[in-house]
Amino acid sequence: MRLTEEQQAILDGSEGEVMAKVMKTLVMYGDIYGAERMVPVTSELGHTVISFGISVMGPVYDLYDQLINAGVVSKQEFTADPLPLDPNVPSGPIRDIVFKIMYKYQDRYEDQLKRLGLRPGGPHEAYTCTSYLPEVGNTPKQGDVLSWAESSAVVFANSVLGARCNRNSGIIELFGSIAGVVPEFGLLTDDGRKADYLVKVETSKKPEPQLLGSAVGMHVMDKVPYVVGLDQWIGTELDDEAVTYLKDFGAATASNGSVGLYHIENLTPEAKEQGRALLREDAEVYVIDDAELERVKASYPVVWSNPNARPKLCFMGCPHMTLNQIVEWTDRLERELQAAGRTKVSVPTVFTAAPGVLEEFSKLPQALRLENMGVTTSYICPLMYMNNPLAKAMPVITSSNKLRTYTSARYYTDDQICDILCGRSV
Numbered sequence: 001m002r003l004t005e006e007q008q009a010i011l012d013g014s015e016g017e018v019m020a021k022v023m024k025t026l027v028m029y030g031d032i033y034g035a036e037r038m039v040p041v042t043s044e045l046g047h048t049v050i051s052f053g054i055s056v057m058g059p060v061y062d063l064y065d066q067l068i069n070a071g072v073v074s075k076q077e078f079t080a081d082p083l084p085l086d087p088n089v090p091s092g093p094i095r096d097i098v099f100k101i102m103y104k105y106q107d108r109y110e111d112q113l114k115r116l117g118l119r120p121g122g123p124h125e126a127y128t129c130t131s132y133l134p135e136v137g138n139t140p141k142q143g144d145v146l147s148w149a150e151s152s153a154v155v156f157a158n159s160v161l162g163a164r165c166n167r168n169s170g171i172i173e174l175f176g177s178i179a180g181v182v183p184e185f186g187l188l189t190d191d192g193r194k195a196d197y198l199v200k201v202e203t204s205k206k207p208e209p210q211l212l213g214s215a216v217g218m219h220v221m222d223k224v225p226y227v228v229g230l231d232q233w234i235g236t237e238l239d240d241e242a243v244t245y246l247k248d249f250g251a252a253t254a255s256n257g258s259v260g261l262y263h264i265e266n267l268t269p270e271a272k273e274q275g276r277a278l279l280r281e282d283a284e285v286y287v288i289d290d291a292e293l294e295r296v297k298a299s300y301p302v303v304w305s306n307p308n309a310r311p312k313l314c315f316m317g318c319p320h321m322t323l324n325q326i327v328e329w330t331d332r333l334e335r336e337l338q339a340a341g342r343t344k345v346s347v348p349t350v351f352t353a354a355p356g357v358l359e360e361f362s363k364l365p366q367a368l369r370l371e372n373m374g375v376t377t378s379y380i381c382p383l384m385y386m387n388n389p390l391a392k393a394m395p396v397i398t399s400s401n402k403l404r405t406y407t408s409a410r411y412y413t414d415d416q417i418c419d420i421l422c423g424r425s426v
Contacts, residue, residue, distance in 0.1 A: 060111055202288065211297055326366070352380055
């Protein structure tokens with residue numbers, strides 16, 4: 001790797017031993033992937049995927065103490081993934097004890113994040129996996145170079161915003177923000193953003209974003225897909241509805257596969273600018289029709305100990321919901337519950353969203369109506385809530401393919417979730 005004089009000096013120890021180790025780590029990371037140089041991180045804010053003080057990650061927190069004690073902190077303020085705990089989320093005395101043991105480093109870690117450069121604000125304000133939403137304010141510009149790791153945020157920033165970021169690890173992302181540079185390879189390069197697959201959407205109706213994203217992710221894995229035919233269902237402008245759709249679609253491609261970038265013909269920035277010139281000459285073709293979506297959905301394992309158990313909890317919002325999404329779900333639930341002769345949901349339900357989104361939602365008339373239907377809103381990370389032995393044993397339902405992939409939660413489409421919550425099915 002060719003380093004600038006300043007970068008080489010840092011590697012040689014001009015800014016101390018700890019900073020030299022940070023630079024050495026980034027150089028080794030770049031060498032693995034054949035990077036020839038470092039490029040500056042140009043986004044206004046960073047983001048860290050690690051937001052939980054879980055006990056098994058003690059060495060990470062010791063590492064962060066070394067950084068802080070040496071004065072090696074981020075050159076940019078950053079946001080962080082959602083917190084794992086919220087007293088408003090249905091739990092119980094035994095689970096509370098388990099959570100307390102699991103997340104015994106939580107206070108220590110949150111203090112470390114503040115000292116490392118977490119964006120200041122009100123309680124929990126900087127914590128969300130959807131930092132790119134306008135209510136949060138960490139929205140990169142097209143062409144910005146990022147040092148992020150959160151898979152759903154990386155794929156959104158790359159695809160919908162046209163920023164440039166590789167799928168980094170949690171520690172690497174912070175080191176990039178500290179050094180102010182990242183190795184140039186993969187999705188930071190023009191060639192790395194070329195599409196390896198032409199994905200043809202040939203469904204008879206608008207496909208579920210989580211299901212379509214799952215199909216794409218499992219088929220292309222870590223390659224770049226160029227999707228055609230989807231614009232007929234979600235339009236050619238990045239309005240609230242399209243952004244919400246692509247948020248969930250992208251999260252599924254990233255978690256059910258390893259997609260870091262996708263292009264949607266006539267919609268996403270680079271696809272609008274370059275069209276099918278983004279396709280490699282040897283791009284493979286993958287056709288997704290109704291039968292393919294049904295095949296993918298039928299392949300999901302049910303890992304509940306009792307597959308016929310009644311759901312005890314429903315999580316919506318992994319990634320966190322947009323404001324438009326919460327409003328639409330509130331209106332829909334209200335209509336469907338009335339049609340079913342009910343006033344409250346049949347399963348304890350949690351809608352999760354960024355604190356800034358929840359603050360804006362609280363100002364709307366739908367907020368009280370949603371509460372009256374028995375739905376809780378929270379800034380929590382559903383995945384972190386689910387990753388403990390007691391929650392894992394619960395029959396939890398979701399329409400998130402990311403939550404389904406990483407936990408024991410069972411996937412249902414939005415229509416199926418609505419039927420269950422309205423008592424029309426189990």
